[in-house]
Amino acid sequence: MPRALLNAVLLIASFLAMEGVAWAVHRYVMHGIGWGWHRSHHEPHGPGRWGWLELNDLYAVLFGVGAVALIWAASRDGYAPLYFVGVGISLYGLVYFIAHDVLVHRRVPLKWTPKRGYLKRLVQAHRLHHATQAREGAVSFGFLYAPPVRRLKAQLQSREQQP
Numbered sequence: 001m002p003r004a005l006l007n008a009v010l011l012i013a014s015f016l017a018m019e020g021v022a023w024a025v026h027r028y029v030m031h032g033i034g035w036g037w038h039r040s041h042h043e044p045h046g047p048g049r050w051g052w053l054e055l056n057d058l059y060a061v062l063f064g065v066g067a068v069a070l071i072w073a074a075s076r077d078g079y080a081p082l083y084f085v086g087v088g089i090s091l092y093g094l095v096y097f098i099a100h101d102v103l104v105h106r107r108v109p110l111k112w113t114p115k116r117g118y119l120k121r122l123v124q125a126h127r128l129h130h131a132t133q134a135r136e137g138a139v140s141f142g143f144l145y146a147p148p149v150r151r152l153k154a155q156l157q158s159r160e161q162q163p
Contacts, residue, residue: 014088
């Protein structure tokens, strides 16, 4: 496989794999042992002690440090594949920021709201995730993949009916 093609495959595969990693971290760490940080994201708030920052933002810092470490290691050792994995992770972080922090949570002012299609479903799915402020009972743990809204509403309704 030509080097340029391999690098492109690594970058794209890293970007796509990050959705699975982010889903698992969100489901099992953020809503598990790491709830202490993530809780800040599920509670209503405005500008507080740190402006619009949340304790939950430390997760983005950790992912960013990991991506930068891979890029730095590639520059030190000349091992290009690590560079493209780090760039793939970084691109995922950028797209996540735009979709999650700008489009869904409006942490950066945006007047446009999607009215149909994928982006509307993404916003609806994440809002359904926030339908509960508790550690348990949430649905839709992905960031760039959104299950069908009908299915998420059914999951929430069935969880509300459980004792």
